[in-house]
Amino acid sequence: MPDLPAHSSPAFPPLHSPRPEHEHPHRLEEDAYILGEDATPPPSNDAELLEELPVVECEVRARIPTTTGHEMWLHVYRNNVDTKEHLAIVFGAQIRSRSLDREREGETELERMTRGAYVGRLYPGRTHSRVEAIKRAEGAMPKAQSGGSASVSSASVSDVGEDMEGSSNTELPLVRIHSECYTGETVWSARCDCGEQLDEAARLMSSPHISPSGGVIIYLRQEGRGIGLGEKLKAYNLQDLGNDTYEANIMLRHPADARSYGLATSMLVDLGLGGEAGIRLLTNNPDKVRAVEGPGREVVVKERVAMVPLAWKTGGKAGIKSEEVEKYLSTKIEKFKHMLTQQ
Numbered sequence: 001m002p003d004l005p006a007h008s009s010p011a012f013p014p015l016h017s018p019r020p021e022h023e024h025p026h027r028l029e030e031d032a033y034i035l036g037e038d039a040t041p042p043p044s045n046d047a048e049l050l051e052e053l054p055v056v057e058c059e060v061r062a063r064i065p066t067t068t069g070h071e072m073w074l075h076v077y078r079n080n081v082d083t084k085e086h087l088a089i090v091f092g093a094q095i096r097s098r099s100l101d102r103e104r105e106g107e108t109e110l111e112r113m114t115r116g117a118y119v120g121r122l123y124p125g126r127t128h129s130r131v132e133a134i135k136r137a138e139g140a141m142p143k144a145q146s147g148g149s150a151s152v153s154s155a156s157v158s159d160v161g162e163d164m165e166g167s168s169n170t171e172l173p174l175v176r177i178h179s180e181c182y183t184g185e186t187v188w189s190a191r192c193d194c195g196e197q198l199d200e201a202a203r204l205m206s207s208p209h210i211s212p213s214g215g216v217i218i219y220l221r222q223e224g225r226g227i228g229l230g231e232k233l234k235a236y237n238l239q240d241l242g243n244d245t246y247e248a249n250i251m252l253r254h255p256a257d258a259r260s261y262g263l264a265t266s267m268l269v270d271l272g273l274g275g276e277a278g279i280r281l282l283t284n285n286p287d288k289v290r291a292v293e294g295p296g297r298e299v300v301v302k303e304r305v306a307m308v309p310l311a312w313k314t315g316g317k318a319g320i321k322s323e324e325v326e327k328y329l330s331t332k333i334e335k336f337k338h339m340l341t342q343q
């Protein structure tokens, strides 16, 4: 994205919460929890420059066959800035974690395979993590693990040919940076479009003609735009009292958006998606496009791909329908400046 600065990843505060929850356990009882005229203003939401990327390491990965018939590789990451398990959901076997594959001193072949540092597929009786070693040991490579890629069927994606037809960089891996949303992804909330976006990202990345070089969903544990689930539920109550999603955060003395993306940059670099080759980024959020590129432009966003709500694309035939989600989407456009136009 040549028209956007590449240096604005926000700094990563410890545990990325602007106000650690234990410091204010009874804020609801305090009359100042909603900002009055003379109350302390919320912390600034100005993104500080990130001088250094966090250090990340992929601890383990495993093959996950999914209910759609496609497969993905789930990677669990640890890092040096918080204690959460951030995730990379990888579509396609060509995308591999450098830190996972690295040799660990004294490690056995079984230990390597157990943490997912193997090539191809596991099968009962496999003894080596590397295909070359298997070839040597067994004379020929067993059929079951020769491909090793996520077995993607084109049949179930034949209806999406029109998707992203404007994308001129189909050879570039498709990436989505997704922030955790328990309500939208797990308990069927129609207040936001998070669950739909996660499904849609996976669908696009599973398609060999939309994403032939594979794709990655970086799943960051930044629930509620970084304020946590409990605080998000308070924000929902304030929204039911007539405030929008932006105002509700401010009333709770949180930044409107408390997230940062340095971890995503580090994870993408670890997965080999850094550098000039570039990626396509699925998002409507301009902050994400800038921030994910990192302080030294470690990742290059060559193209932004819009995430249009399904209800808008299909004239209401599919997708989430609710008063709340419509209000949420218009606030994202008006106040968060998301690059989305109603169709």
Ligand SMILES: Nc1nc2c(ncn2[C@@H]2O[C@H](COP(=O)(O)OP(=O)(O)OP(=O)(O)O)[C@@H](O)[C@H]2O)c(=O)[nH]1
Pocket (backbone or CB within 6 Å): 177, 178, 179, 180, 181, 182, 191, 192, 193, 194, 197, 222, 223, 224, 225, 226, 227, 231, 232, 235, 236, 245, 249, 282, 283, 284, 285, 288, 307, 332, 338
């Ligand atoms: N505080 C708060 N967080 C919310 C609310 N609704 C959804 N979220 C969180 O918002 C995050 C998703 O952010 P969105 O603004 O929907 O989308 P985005 O990730 O910024 O942008 P896109 O890449 O275009 O989807 C998740 O962490 C959700 O839990 C809300 O009303 N209040």
